Amino acid sequence: MVGREGDDIDASGEPERPAAGVELTAGAVARRLGVAPSTLRSWAHRYGLGPAGHETGRYRRYAERDVAELETMCRLVGQGVAPAAAAALARGQESGDGPVASAPATGGEPDGGRRSRARLVRGLVNASQRLDADAVVAGVSEHLAAEGVVATWQLVCRPALAVLDRQVSETGGCIHAQLMFAWAVSTALRPISAAADTTPDPVAGGAAVLLACTDGEQHTLALEALHAALVESRLPARMLGPSVPDVALDEACRRTRPDTAVLWAQTPRTARPGALRTAGSSARSVLAVGPGWAGLDLVDLPETVDTVDDLPAALRHVAARLGLPLELH
Incomplete structure (x- = not known):
């Protein structure tokens, strides 16, 4: 199926990758890459990234090889590589000078x-x-x-x-x-995080860390990062995910008897002390993590409840509780 001139469209209405011998317009390529057509013109003028054999005054038509170079250019620039270096790497991929997938996103500067x-x-x-x-x-x-x-x-x-x-x-x-x-x-x-399923549990008796967002809390990213860091450090962890109701939290803690239950709250609205008490009824310790707990009066909670404000502090707390060495990468 064909839309505007040079725009190949599949049955879902999305642009297809050009088949061998098929060429795309600059507009079609720009839409695929998520850049402005002026960006393509600038890259062609500055770095020579563009249709091979293009003649001044004629419309640009991009073949599969041209699009592959530009996709590489976009990916490397997105990783933080300087445009000139990214363009050289993109052209090198096509000319056989070496792969670009291993181009570093960090390093390469004198002061590191x-x-x-x-x-x-x-x-x-x-x-x-x-x-x-x-x-x-x-x-x-x-x-x-x-x-x-x-x-x-x-x-x-x-x-x-x-x-x-x-x-x-x-x-x-x-x-x-x-x-x-x-x-x-x-x-x-x-x-x-998936490696948690294959990492031997180093804690006798199956004691582990249980991570959950409080009821109504949908922001899970920081908790996912903590879970991955625990797994990477070979500290046993189980993840419940977003918005865990107190009744589900209570059941999970009763079934797993974790050494530490970690409860994440992004905002004061979801930082409810009752959830800490619920987890504390079965977990040996409870760790309140996230900006939502800041400034909250937690003095009436059991001594087993503690708060930390960042990922390294949470890792240190868990490792100390489990009596395990902490291997931060």
Whole structure:
């Protein structure tokens, strides 16, 4: 099926990848990549990324090879690679100079990580704004593999979320970018969290950490990061997920008898002391995590209830409770 000239459309109404010998217009390619047509013109002029053999004054037509180069360019820029370097790597992929999948998202500067991490954060924010989920997943996954969950969450994900949160509060827009970033980070964390099913439980008697959001709390990303960090550090953990009613929390704690129950609350509205008491009736200790608990009067709660304000502190608390060595990556 064909729409406007050069726009190949499949049965669902979405552009298809060009088949061999089929060429796309600049508009069709720009829509696929989520960039402006002017960006394609700029990349062609500055870096030579564009249709091979294009003649001045004629419409550009992009073949499959051209689109593949541009997809690589978008992915690398989204990971924080400088445009000139990304273009060289994209062209190198097509000319056989070497793969680009291993192009680093961090490092490469004389004084190391700070500037490269800042560049990565900018790249992830930009990729989120253009809804390039693949670029965000790739960038976060690469940093996770190199630096581990704690460093990735503290130095990359939280700063990027802060930028996106600020944009939402200042403009009232960009919520789509914020939501997509959260989904992409969750996707990148999932393979690490899935290892919990195959990691031997190092705690005698099956004692574990039980993680849950309080009733009505839908923000799970920070709790997912904590779960992945626990698994990565070989600390046994079970995840219940968002908005766990007190009755379900009580049943889960009674069945698993966790050493530590971790309850996440993003806002004061969902930070209910009653949930801490419910978990404390069966868990040996309860850890209240998240900004929702800040400023709440918890003095009347049992001594087994404690609060922390970040992921490393939560890990240290759990490891100390279990009497296990903590291996932060």
